[in-house]
Structure formats: structure tokens, C-alpha cells
Amino acid sequence: MKLIEFTHQGYIFNLSFSDGRCFEVDLSELIQQHVSENQLSTAQIDPDWGCLEFNQGNIDIEPSTLYNYCLHKNR
Numbered sequence: 001m002k003l004i005e006f007t008h009q010g011y012i013f014n015l016s017f018s019d020g021r022c023f024e025v026d027l028s029e030l031i032q033q034h035v036s037e038n039q040l041s042t043a044q045i046d047p048d049w050g051c052l053e054f055n056q057g058n059i060d061i062e063p064s065t066l067y068n069y070c071l072h073k074n075r
Helices: 035-043 063-073
Strands: 003-009 012-017 022-026 052-054 059-061
Touching: 012 063, 022 063, 035 052, 059 063
Parallel strands: none
Antiparallel strands: 003 012, 012 022, 052 059
16 A cells, blocks of 8 residues: 555645545654654655655655554544
């Protein structure tokens, strides 16, 4: 499974995955230690792996990690 699309407002991300599921989730707990609010604008999707990347790929989150985080937070 891959991340295929996202938008965000601060640390609140709307994430769309290749299985058709979409989530709105606050990623601050997951990434705030590694990605400052100023660096959120560097977010992009790695086209090969479907990871959410920051700072030109220096920080990335695997799509399965994102997906599981979303499932846990949206219970």
C-alpha cells in the first residue's frame, strides 16, 4: 500500500492511500520531534515507495506506519 495524496494544515494531514481509504489525522505526536512546523512545507510523496517525506527525503515515514497510525488514532 502507498500514500497517493495528501494535504495539510499545520500538523493536521488529510492522507489518501492506494486502497481508497482517507484519513484526517494530527501527525504532531509522530513527527514533531523530527519535523518542525517550519519544515512542514517540505512534505512530499516519494513516487517509488509512497512514503511521506520531509526535507528532501532526509526524514520519511513508511506508508504502512502512517496507515497504522491513522487506524489507531481514528478509533
